[in-house]
Each structure stands twice: as C-alpha cells, then as structure tokens.
Amino acid sequence: MQAIAAFFPDGVGLLPGLLLIVASFFTSALTAAFGVGGGVAMLALLGLFVPVSALIPVHGAVQLGSNTGRAWHQRDHIRYSIAAPFILGSLAGAAAGAYVVVQLPDAVLKLVLGVFVIAVTWTRIPGAARLSRAGMALGSAVLALATMFVGATGPLLSAFFAQIIPDDRKALVATHAAGMTLQHALKIVAFALAGFAFARWLPLIAVMVASGYLGTIYGSRLLEKLPEESFRRWFRAGLTLLALDLIRRGLAGLM
Numbered sequence: 288m289q290a291i292a293a294f295f296p297d298g299v300g301l302l303p304g305l306l307l308i309v310a311s312f313f314t315s316a317l318t319a320a321f322g323v324g325g326g327v328a329m330l331a332l333l334g335l336f337v338p339v340s341a342l343i344p345v346h347g348a349v350q351l352g353s354n355t356g357r358a359w360h361q362r363d364h365i366r367y368s369i370a371a372p373f374i375l376g377s378l379a380g381a382a383a384g385a386y387v388v389v390q391l392p393d394a395v396l397k398l399v400l401g402v403f404v405i406a407v408t409w410t411r412i413p414g415a416a417r418l419s420r421a422g423m424a425l426g427s428a429v430l431a432l433a434t435m436f437v438g439a440t441g442p443l444l445s446a447f448f449a450q451i452i453p454d455d456r457k458a459l460v461a462t463h464a465a466g467m468t469l470q471h472a473l474k475i476v477a478f479a480l481a482g483f484a485f486a487r488w489l490p491l492i493a494v495m496v497a498s499g500y501l502g503t504i505y506g507s508r509l510l511e512k513l514p515e516e517s518f519r520r521w522f523r524a525g526l527t528l529l530a531l532d533l534i535r536r537g538l539a540g541l542m
Contacts, residue, residue, distance in 0.1 A: 296487050303336040308498045315353045315499035319506025322460045323525040326441050344478040351471035352496030354464045357503045361461035370465045376427025394540025401533030407446035408526045442529045456518040
C-alpha cells in the first residue's frame with residue numbers, strides 16, 4: 288500500500304488520488320456523451336486535493352490528454368474544414384496574446400463570459416453555419432486571445448461550434464475535442480516555459496488520462512444512442528448551467 292501511495296505526488300494521498308482517477312473516467316464520459324461539463328467538474332474535484340499553485344497546469348495536462356483521446360476516438364466525425372482554420376486562427380491569437388496585457392478584474396471577466404455564453408447558446412447567429420474559412424480563422428483568433436486573460440473558455444468554444452455545426456452532435460463533440468486539444472496544448476507550453484515542474488505529477492496525470500480514455504469510449508457509445516434533439520436539449524442545458532455559475536461567481540466577486 289505504501290508503494291502505491293508513493294506513486295502519487297506529495298500532498299495527494301492514496302484515497303484522493305484514486306478518487307481523481309475514477310472521476311476522470313466519469314468526467315470524460317460526460318463530455319464525450321453530452322459535449323460539456325466534464326472539464327469544469329474535473330477542475331472542481333482537483334481543487335479539493337491539488338495545491339493552488341499546481342491546480343491550473345495539472346488540470347490543463349489532464350484535459351489535454353482527455354481531449355486528445357476524445358479527438359482520436361471520434362476522429363471520423365471531426366469537421367476538418369472547421370478544425371484547420373480554427374488551428375491557424377488559434378495560433379495567431381495566442382501569439383498576439385503574448386503581447387497583450389489586459390488588466391480586468393476576474394469577476395468582471397466571469398460575468399461577461401457567462402452572459403456571452405448564454406446569448407450565443409440561446410440565439411441563432413445569422414450565417415454562422417455558412418461561415419467562411421477566413422471568418423472561422425478570425426473568430427478562432429479572438430477566442431484564443433480571450434484565453435490569455437479568461438481561463439474558462441471551454442463553454443464559449445462549445446457555444447461557438449454549436450452555431451457552426453447545428454445538426455450533427457457527433458461532429459460537434461469531436462470537433463470541439465480537437466479545438467480544446469490545441470488550446471490546452473498551448474496552455475501546457477506556456478506553463479512549461481514558465482518553469483512548472485510537470486515531472487512529479489506525470490504518473491498521476493498519465494493514469495488519469497488512461498482512465499479518461501476509457502470514459503471517452505463509454506461516453507461515445509452513449510452519444511451514438513442519443514437522439515439529436517435530446518442531445519441538443521441536454522447540451523444547451525449544460526452550457527446554461529455553466530454560464531449561470533460563471534455569472535454567480537462574477538457577481539459574488541463584485542460584491
């Protein structure tokens with residue numbers, strides 16, 4: 288038992304480590320089936336056991352593995368006509384963000400993001416489904432730039448892709464996974480360059496990623512069985528709950 292406990296980083300005991308590994312299965316299954324929710328749930332659980340200084344980089348590494356696994360498993364459904372300009376736009380936006388310093392209160396950013404996610408989720412943007420590759424690249428650059436000073440852009444990306452892919456749940460989930468893979472990869476590079484010591488967390492991250500991939504397989508089976516209309520209903524409900532929580536935390540921070 289002590290040998291197993293030594294596998295986990297300092298500060299993360301045996302039971303918390305095992306709980307995180309099991310949770311990785313269910314949170315990945317949640318996102319694979321419904322397109323949203325797993326990343327936020329995992330962040331909340333990690334926050335209970337992982338030191339604040341390691342929380343965001345460790346979460347980013349786990350989510351990088353989870354989204355990579357989901358993108359690979361669902362690769363036949365990725366809309367490459369969307370993914371390719373998204374990648375180019377994201378790289379341009381991230382590069383521009385390195386030179387932009389935005390000093391806005393975290394509470395204001397959460398409030399604005401929450402309101403924007405609800406607006407994009409419940410309204411139809413005219414012409415979004417016919418957006419050109421140049422328009423996609425420009426929108427992706429803006430999203431990537433936003434990630435430099437707003438951490439929780441996953442729901443915004445989900446809402447953005449839902450406008451562009453309004454009638455194919457499998458393509459929506461798979462293409463979102465590909466997009467989030469890139470965004471988390473950029474985040475990991477930034478933390479590595481900043482000197483974060485990923486090495487001591489790698490064993491736990493690796494097992495959580497493996498558990499998450501099993502969850503992706505299970506969640507993908509649920510996605511296959513879920514009717515398009517039911518998926519969209521749960522998808523909008525999940526995005527709305529996440530957005531309302533952002534608004535709640537934003538308002539609480541302003542008071």
